[in-house]
Amino acid sequence: MIIGSNIIPYENLTSTNTEAALLLKKNNIPEGTVIHTEYQTAGRGQHGNRWxxxxxxxxxxxxxxxxxxxxxxxxxxxSMTISLGICDFVDRYLEGSKVKWPNDIYFKDDKIAGILIENSLMGDTIESSVAGIGLNINQENFPGEIRNPVSLRMITGREYEREICLKNLLCDLDKRYKLLLYGDRRKIRDEYVNRLYWFNELHEYMAGKTIFKGRISDVSVSGILSIIDEKGKILKFSFKEVDFIP
Structure with a gap:
């Protein structure tokens, strides 16, 4: 087992990703080390958003x-690998989890998990990566400014043992990570694309001030989203260049 072979528990942290980055600077940390906290005072999401x-x-x-x-x-x-691992975990309890590009896990039209990947590059390779995950398990009340959150408990009405959930999640992530290291990366990409929220469905999007309709068709290994508009033109977007219109 790579992911989960070493777990460092905390009661409170500003951010698990911040703590992981500090540990990487100070120590020779084994691969697969998990920083786990009960609470974050300044949890971070993608592009500076709070979790x-x-x-x-x-x-x-x-x-x-x-x-x-x-x-x-x-x-x-x-990101594809971590997303699929979280979907595998959610599928233990519920069928139908999806990945909302680029970094959210959805059940139906609600967000059950978020991901923040921070990579340290060395030339053309990745020296280290910190994969931050926030996964809603038992929370039932969320701040009003958070749009469409959901948890396992809200969906099923059951309370879950979080230690068991953590064990299962790390097991699912470990299987996916080993596929990334030793297996077929094309399979990872293909599964990710087929898991996409709104994949091949006609929906509205906004790019800049322009609203258009299109169908998600692909995501590249560099994270570029492809949408085919109603005229058949393939439009490509990087992070924060396009918004989903509910």
Whole structure:
């Protein structure tokens, strides 16, 4: 087992990703080390967004990885891998989890998990990667400013043992990570694309001030999203260049 072979528990942290980055600077940390906390005072999401979580209700972890065989131009493969591992976990309890590009896990139209991947590059390879995950397990009340959150408990009406959930999550992530290191990366990409929220469905999007309709068709290993508009033109977007219109 790579992911989960070493777990460092905390009661409180500013951010698990921040703590992981500090540990990487100070120590020779084994690959697969998991930083796990009950509460974050300044949890971070993608592009500076905050991740809000009630103390002792959810899973808040960061995983230290050394995916040296992954080229820098393919670094979104790490996000694909982590996303699929979380979907595998959710599928233990519920069918139908999806990945909302680039970094959210959805059940139906609600967000059950978020991912923050922070890579340290060395030339054309990845020296280290910190994969931060916030996964809603037992929380039932969320701040009003958070759009469409959901948890396992809200969906099923059951309370879950978070230690068991953590064990299962790390097992699922470990299987996916080994596929990234030693297996078929094309399979990872293909599964990720087929898991995409709104994949091949006609929906509205906004790019800049322009609203258009299109169908998601692909995501590259560098993270570029492809949408085919109603005229058949393939439009390509990087992070924050396009918004989904509910």
């Amino acid at each position: 809000e979580s009630e103390k002792g209700k959810n899973l808040l972890i960061s995983i230290i990885l050394y995916p040296g065989s992954v080229k820098s131009e393919e670094q979104f493969l790490i």
